[in-house]
Amino acid sequence: MPTPSEPNHTPGEFDSKNFLKQLSERAGVYRMYDSAGEILYVGKARNLKNRVSSYFRKTGLAPKTEALVGKIHSIEVTITGSETEALLLEQNLIKSLRPPYNILLRDDKSYPYIYLSSHSDYPSLTFRRGRTKKGGGTWFGPFPSSGAVKESLNILQKVFKIRSCDESYFRNRNRPCLQYQINRCTAPCVEYISPEEYQQDIRRATMFLEGKNPAIIRDLMSAMEEAAAKLEFEKAASYRDQVNHLRHVQEQQSVDGEGGDADVIAIAQEAGVVCIVVIIVRGGRVLGTKDYFPKFSLEQTEGELLASFLGQYYFGGNTRREIPNDILVPVKVEGQELLAAALTEAANRDTRVRGNVRGERKRWLELAMTNAQQTLLTHLASKETVYRRLLALRDLLELTETPSRMECFDISHSHGENTVASCVVFDENGPLKSDYRLYNIEGVTAGDDYAAMRQVLTRRYRRLANGEGKKPDLVFIDGGKGQLNIAREVFDELEISDIPLIGVAKGVTRRAGMEQLIDAMTGAVFRVPADSPALHLIQHIRDESHRFAITGHRARRDKKRRQSTLEGIEGVGPKRRRELIRYFGGIQGIRKAGVDEIAKVQGISKALAETIYAALHNE
Template structure:
């Protein structure tokens, strides 16, 4: 139990630590006046239940004196980072996203992906990037335009012959080739300009150089430059401009729900949105989150600190916080409030929208019932990881017509109907394998483009169907999605499980919860496919009938198909409704109903 002799505690700035009997650090705090701050724990007439619990478990208090309040703030952040006390505000997700490092002081700089910025480093850094894979893809494309070295300095000194990258024209091989530093620097400057958001200006400069080479009859070099320009234009399509000025900034938003606080940080560099990070903080005392604690914990992990940081409100000790961040980054940092700047409004709206999605996904993820189910899925389906996004694909057709595919999606055990999809089969192949290949291929291709691939895809079928789905994945080089095939019995209940690389199927255990879940998913996929096939057949039948009616041309047919789902609905529609359709009148409406009746009777 906490027992303090306040007279012995100095009236000076510093940091204090609450410790348990075992010496565990339970809480770290800082104060401008240690005696005044610690006296609140003794003299306060009412304490929250969580704070009372902390004090009951505290056996001793240690404190460290500092010269200034700013030094106390920095020491507090360092001690929280070191001890991770359970009663302090802690980041649950404090991972570092990848950065691009260019050591410009080296003779022949390379492009390096790192997770932390070295203090005092003279290299250039760009980022953070949300996806390491996405950054590698960008660098892969850029290497066609700017073939910089890939090996380390040590490898470069040892090498006597060019590596494979030189053979495929993705490296100039400065290790063995007499390349001037000036020529190589042009390449490095091009990469820097690209990541500074000057891609369009860079393309313009390269085009001018290409025309100059062509005029001087250096056609081979001009053609090489032309190809570089085309590759660079493709890469530029991946960048999203969010500001009309080349600003560097981080924009923060947060929201509190019950005892949980959710945060999002948008990373804008040179006016381009590089990515964002979301995280939930642990605040055991249940108080309002101290922004300065969260911000210091976030940036003290070696992250790049931009010159401007926009927050939803003014934090405590704003000036001290700016001073510490300035020291960490080596440049002046300004903390601003996002609602005061009109240019930032579009970013703030974007941040709030993504924060709501994050909160929703976190709530779903915390459902306890799904935790057990996901473990069963890994065990029974022999998966490499617990699946959060599960999709199922089924096919349907009517005697070779109305050929369709359907995809349903479940997120942590619940249907996510916004991600359900229908597929009209476009290919000529009418067998199940050709149809399935097309649906899986189209789904994965869209997933790669939109970065929303599922964790697991269940296929309705047997070994051949599984192999077909795997082939579609291999053709697109998709490795992060797992496939399983579910064969049903005569009662259309899931029975056999087909796994890649295994010749014979496994029988699904009917006594496990996962069996009923798989049955639910596959039934939903079958229902969705069948319903869509029926609607497609009705549309095809209606289209065929309308084609035979005089006075109903392509435009009027299109209007009818948009407003009515089947023949019966048109027949039951009042003449007034039909005559008010675009391109229709009362005479055409009467003719349409009369001719439809004749078609039915014949």
């Protein structure tokens, strides 16, 4: 059977500092476990990092929350596409796991819904907390915020003038009530409006609640701009708040989109570690996730890894798992047709293993990939993992002490232009991002990586030679003998002789796990086994240096071109940029929006919305 993910903790106390350092700021669900692996609490968050961080502040916690935090031994997170999806997943997990602190605290409450009654001619539109099966009618929700629902109901009643009274009050009216007098209702109780006209209003309101009609938002935005032009700023602010509430209410319940049962499998690998995430979808709802870190051989491709994993996942052990109709995978699985046939026979019904999917299933697969990458980052940053690798690195390089500070350098440019050098720093806790530095390289021949490496190392370590700055215990150079020789020349010029210099070359095949390490002092070239924890740490440092250099180079290039964040996205011209800014109020609003919400902007297709989302989140 696949091995479940190891908890991200050190013995005795949860390592919150390192966990929070890598935690995503996207919406999602978090699950807290005790030392026995028992669930303690399930919560949702609009911003996972901010929400989970609040549990570990030094003061201001309620006694019950302090008791909860004292028992935390590990935390697992699942990233979702929106806060509403997080709410739906949270509901499912609370119902299935029954965490004790959810019952003791406040998360067993009912969530808010909008209810459209089943009256044949004149249905009402009302706020309800909790959903029931009595009375028929149509339910919209659940929604994260009752305040947003109530405010938006007020707006909907102003626009569509749909009644909000209960059935007994409606049946016993013989003249219009105050709602009619203030133009909030068309008085269907005394038939001032025909059933056909009223049903037209109901149809439009329903379309809006289903996210199919953003016209009202555009009208409100026009009113907001008109009020601002007249210097009526309070009225403009009121319109702005109404727009925000309406956007919140019309957020599509994409978890309930297509329905169906599926297991969504994603894979991510970095620094010699493979993470596989399984998202379980039943009846169109995400019921939960599970993380695995299987061991693998260097020669295996992702397709071969998934084939091996799926075979063990569904057929390994004494108890077979439930086999859904669809198993979604990001890459072609080795022996995919044979595996699908075996699953079909075991389930006694048609089961498909597929990756070329559209619509909601494609979004599930993308969500699974995001979770796999986030889980892998958290695992790599765990104190246990880093410490084990540090010990292996010390033994590999025959160092007298375990290194507590390591630095790595890389160069990035586009055909020699806008050259940037990166320096990343790792300590005993993993990446030390506060000490990362970018260096703009000037005055060298375009494309001369040797000169660029000489400049950045000289600038970095000149201060160290003068007794300033922090001294590393080990320095890595991303490159072969040429770059490493430059580094050694710089160290000789600055009279630095007590810092080991190691070059990390990609090797002949340029494949991960086949790297060659070069010792600058002896010139020795050696390879390390692909499963070595020391090599995994070196790969992590090297990859992080490469990523940071590319990010810095792109930022410098875009700044030089004087482009805004949106200008660099293919397919987003001036008109679409204007519509995006107008709809969301600014770039931060666009960053917070999901793909479905971006696609509601006039002129933005679903495909372009996915491109915009990926560009703004560096995916």
